[in-house]
Structures are given as C-alpha cells and as structure tokens.
Amino acid sequence: MTSTVETVSTMAEAARAVAQGATFLAGGTIVMRDVNAGEAAPRIVRTIDPSLNDIRISGDSVVLGAGVTMAQVLANRDLEFLHPAARMIGGPQVRNMGTVGGNLFAPHPYGDFAVALLALGARAVMAGQSGGRPLDDLMRDRSRSPALVAAIECPRPRAGSFGFLKVSRVKPKGVSVLSVAALLPREGGRIRGPRVAWGAMGPGPMRGASAERLLDGQELSAATIDRVVQAAAEGLSPPTDAIATDWYRREVAGVHLKRLLEQMERG
Amino acid sequence: MAKKPVHFSHNGVERAAFADDGQNLLEFLRRGAGDLSPKYGCGQGTCGACTVMIDGETQLSCLVLAESIDGKSIRTAAGLASDQLDPLQVAFMDHFAAQCGYCTPGMLVSARALLERNPKPTREEVMEAISGNLCRCTGYEPIISAILAVAEGRAQA
Ligand SMILES: Cc1cc2nc3c(=O)[nH]c(=O)nc-3n(C[C@H](O)[C@H](O)[C@H](O)COP(=O)(O)OP(=O)(O)OC[C@H]3O[C@@H](n4cnc5c(N)ncnc54)[C@H](O)[C@@H]3O)c2cc1C
Numbered sequence: 001m002t003s004t005v006e007t008v009s010t011m012a013e014a015a016r017a018v019a020q021g022a023t024f025l026a027g028g029t030i031v032m033r034d035v036n037a038g039e040a041a042p043r044i045v046r047t048i049d050p051s052l053n054d055i056r057i058s059g060d061s062v063v064l065g066a067g068v069t070m071a072q073v074l075a076n077r078d079l080e081f082l083h084p085a086a087r088m089i090g091g092p093q094v095r096n097m098g099t100v101g102g103n104l105f106a107p108h109p110y111g112d113f114a115v116a117l118l119a120l121g122a123r124a125v126m127a128g129q130s131g132g133r134p135l136d137d138l139m140r141d142r143s144r145s146p147a148l149v150a151a152i153e154c155p156r157p158r159a160g161s162f163g164f165l166k167v168s169r170v171k172p173k174g175v176s177v178l179s180v181a182a183l184l185p186r187e188g189g190r191i192r193g194p195r196v197a198w199g200a201m202g203p204g205p206m207r208g209a210s211a212e213r214l215l216d217g218q219e220l221s222a223a224t225i226d227r228v229v230q231a232a233a234e235g236l237s238p239p240t241d242a243i244a245t246d247w248y249r250r251e252v253a254g255v256h257l258k259r260l261l262e263q264m265e266r267g
Numbered sequence: 268m269a270k271k272p273v274h275f276s277h278n279g280v281e282r283a284a285f286a287d288d289g290q291n292l293l294e295f296l297r298r299g300a301g302d303l304s305p306k307y308g309c310g311q312g313t314c315g316a317c318t319v320m321i322d323g324e325t326q327l328s329c330l331v332l333a334e335s336i337d338g339k340s341i342r343t344a345a346g347l348a349s350d351q352l353d354p355l356q357v358a359f360m361d362h363f364a365a366q367c368g369y370c371t372p373g374m375l376v377s378a379r380a381l382l383e384r385n386p387k388p389t390r391e392e393v394m395e396a397i398s399g400n401l402c403r404c405t406g407y408e409p410i411i412s413a414i415l416a417v418a419e420g421r422a423q424a
Contacts, residue, residue: 036311090312091315091399
C-alpha cells in the first residue's frame with residue numbers, strides 16, 4: 001500500500017496530524033523502511049519547522065530539538081557527554097539522518113541514544129505543551145508515540161559522573177547485544193540518587209532498579225561493584241533475537257555493567 | 268497519486284523532476300533522473316550501496332523521501348569524474364578494490380565525503396567512514412588501501 005506524505009511548516013500542524021493518526025517522519029531511517037515495504041501508515045506527516053534542529057546549551061542543561069541528528073550531536077563540543085552514545089548509532093550515513101526524537105521510538109534492538117538520555121534524567125517537551133515529561137513515562141509505552149516530541153531537555157552531568165557503553169558483535173556499527181548507561185552523582189564520596197538505564201534488555205530502554213538500589217549511598221568501590229554486578233539482571237526480561245538469546249543477555253549484563261562502573265571508578 | 272515537483276542540483280546541474288508520493292530518493296534518481304550509479308541493495312539502510320551526498324553529507328538514498336531534497340544538492344558516484352576520473356576511481360582500479368562492483372559507487376561516495384572533510388584520515392578513520400557500506404567480495408582491505416593511497420598522495424590522478 002502506498003502512503004500519502006504531507007509536508008507542513010510547523011510542529012503544531014504536524015502535532016495535529018499525528019493526533020489524527022498520521023505517522024511522523026523524522027530522519028526516516030525506520031519509517032522509510034516501512035514505506036519501502038508498503039507497510040507504512042496511509043498518512044505520513046513531516047515538517048520543515050527549523051526549530052526542530054535547535055540546540056540550546058545553558059549552564060546546567062541542554063535542549064536538543066527532536067530533529068537534531070546524531071551527526072549534529074557529534075559536531076557540538078558542548079554535547080561531549082552524549083558523544084559516546086551518538087557515535088554508536090549505526091554507520092556514518094545513519095548518523096547523518098537519524099534523529100534524537102526518532103531514537104526515542106526506535107524498536108528493539110534500537111534506542112541506544114534514548115538509553116543515555118534516560119539515565120541522564122532527561123525530559124521530553126511535547127509539541128504544543130509547556131513543561132517537560134520525564135522520559136521514564138514516555139519509555140513505558142514506546143510502541144506508538146502518544147504525541148509529538150518537540151525537544152529533549154537534558155541535565156548536564158558533572159564531569160566523571162556519567163558513563164555509557166554499548167556492546168555489539170559487528171564493529172564499529174553492529175546493533176546492540178545490550179547498551180547500558182549510568183549517572184552516579186556523588187556527595188562526599190558517596191553515590192546519591194544513581195540512575196542506571198539498559199538498552200536491548202527489555203521491550204525498550206528501561207531503568208535498572210536493582211543496580212540503582214545497590215549503588216545508592218555507597219562509595220564506588222570494588223566491593224560495591226561486585227554486589228551490583230551480582231544483581232545486575234534482576235527484574236530485566238531481555239528479548240531473544242538474531243543477535244543474542246535472553247539467557248545470554250542476562251548472563252553478560254553484569255560483566256558489561258562492571259566494565260562501565262570500573263571505567264567510571266578510574267575516572 | 269499526487270506528483271510533487273522537486274528542484275535540485277544533481278552533480279552540479281540544476282534539475283527538476285516529479286516525485287511520487289512516498290517515493291524514495293534512490294528510485295527517484297534511478298527512474299526519474301536517469302542516474303543509475305546509486306544501487307538498490309537492501310532497501311533497509313543496511314548495505315550502503317545507495318549512498319549519495321546530500322548537501323555534502325552521506326545519506327542512504329533508499330531511506331530518504333525524494334520530495335525532501337527539494338532545493339538541495341545531490342552528488343552521486345556518476346558525478347565524481349569530470350574529463351578525468353576521480354583519483355579515488357583510479358586508486359580503486361589500481362588496488363583491485365572492486366570485484367563484483369555493486370558496492371563500489373556507494374564506497375566511492377563515502378570515501379569522497381571523508382576526504383573532503385578530512386583530507387588526511389588515519390586508517391581507523393577510513394574504516395569508520397566506510398562502516399556503513401557493506402562489501403561481500405573484497406574483505407575491505409583493497410578498498411581501505413585505495414582510499415589511503417589517495418589520502419597519502421600515492422595514487423596517480
Ligand atoms: C543500518 C541501520 C543501523 C542502525 N543502527 C542503530 C543503532 O546502532 N542504534 C540505534 O539506536 N538505532 C539504530 N538504527 C535505528 C535508527 O536509525 C535510529 O534509532 C534513529 O535515531 C531513528 O531516528 P529517525 O529520525 O531516523 O526516525 P524515523 O524513522 O523518522 O522515526 C522513527 C519512529 O519515531 C517516531 N518519531 C520520530 N520523531 C518523533 C518525534 N519528534 N516525536 C514523536 N515520535 C517521533 C516516528 O513516528 C517513528 O515511529 C539503525 C538504523 C539503520 C537503518
């Protein structure tokens with residue numbers, strides 16, 4: 001079946017079309033596959049609204065327009081904390097096309113950038129609404145985007161408090177066996193309010209509650225890391241796909257979380 | 268089905284053509300603009316055979332909506348040679364970097380984009396630049412050597 005594509009000039013118009021059931025086309029790296037296969041929704045909407053590509057940097061946070069591409073993130077030195085995640089999204093062509101907004105709704109095993117944003121405690125600004133919505137809410141039902149995301153507000157982590165790691169079989173551009181990100185704010189040497197997020201370990205990016213519980217209030221020491229690693233996969237239900245089985249993902253989750261935490265411990 | 272007029276620069280030549288609703292850029296270039304250099308490999312963005320430059324950036328033409336290139340500049344492998352071959356094309360021949368040749372136009376576009384951004388890439392940077400282009404014949408070594416030869420000025424133009 002062929003699809004009809006509408007081009008509108010503002011996000012507000014696009015949001016109205018999406019509310020009526022249209023599929024939003026951003027970078028197209030996922031939507032166009034469906035279009036090519038004749039499996040896309042009959043109505044597709046895209047916008048040429050330039051605000052979609054805005055990047056705003058302030059002291060303690062950054063705002064990324066939903067249409068900002070991975071390549072744009074990588075070209076911006078103020079976004080260095082997001083580079084390890086952006087660099088791991090596909091090959092160069094995909095990074096030139098794929099957007100921040102699209103990554104939030106990319107199906108398994110995709111969504112590695114969203115994993116980083118989830119750990120950072122980012123919020124989504126929905127088109128036509130003021131105030132941000134925690135990504136945690138948005139990630140709970142990714143299967144269809146409830147409304148249009150206009151931008152992402154992301155707190156800037158203190159130096160050394162954030163880490164991201166992606167594991168893939170084909171390097172440098174394979175899809176995820178898993179990805180994991182950790183934000184470990186520290187007060188007087190102790191971790192306060194850690195956030196751990198996993199990719200490819202559930203239906204979409206999700207928080208690692210067991211790891212967070214065991215990190216909270218602790219020093220990032222070898223003993224802490226050992227305890228966290230034991231419980232890393234608790235509460236996660238990874239899918240089985242062509243890349244790995246659920247069993248394998250659970251088995252190796254702790255190993256990779258350990259590598260990430262040790263890397264952060266060394267600073 | 269609605270047809271949409273698209274004005275674009277095609278390898279330096281201003282052109283206009285009609286795009287079908289939902290048509291991808293690869294089909295548009297091959298059928299609408301008669302440029303057969305971008306290849307159809309997978310239609311899913313995995314193989315890179317359809318790689319073209321849009322305003323200087325490599326993109327996968329099979330995943331680009333044709334009408335979205337209105338007002339933009341498209342470069343394909345067909346536009347690399349002028350009266351002479353591009354040094355990359357010569358180096359690909361000298362290094363036997365093409366066997367079946369299906370990935371070659373995409374490889375050339377990715378390599379050209381790299382050298383314009385970074386004329387002296389390291390081996391790692393070359394590998395990264397072609398990581399979105401699959402080749403099932405050469406094992407990549409001859410391709411990497413050809414690109415490095417041009418970067419290091421060892422290839423005859
Ligand atoms: C070869 C290849 C390799 C890839 N590798 C990776 C990888 O390693 N890691 C990874 O995470 N992803 C990967 N991807 C998937 C994809 O490219 C990225 O996830 C990208 O960020 C998706 O963004 P997009 O703009 O192209 O999305 P689109 O295809 O435009 O949209 C994807 C979905 O998001 C919705 N959407 C888009 N923008 C918004 C918005 N602002 N508000 C609400 N909904 C929205 C769309 O309606 C659609 O449902 C790969 C894709 C390909 C083709």
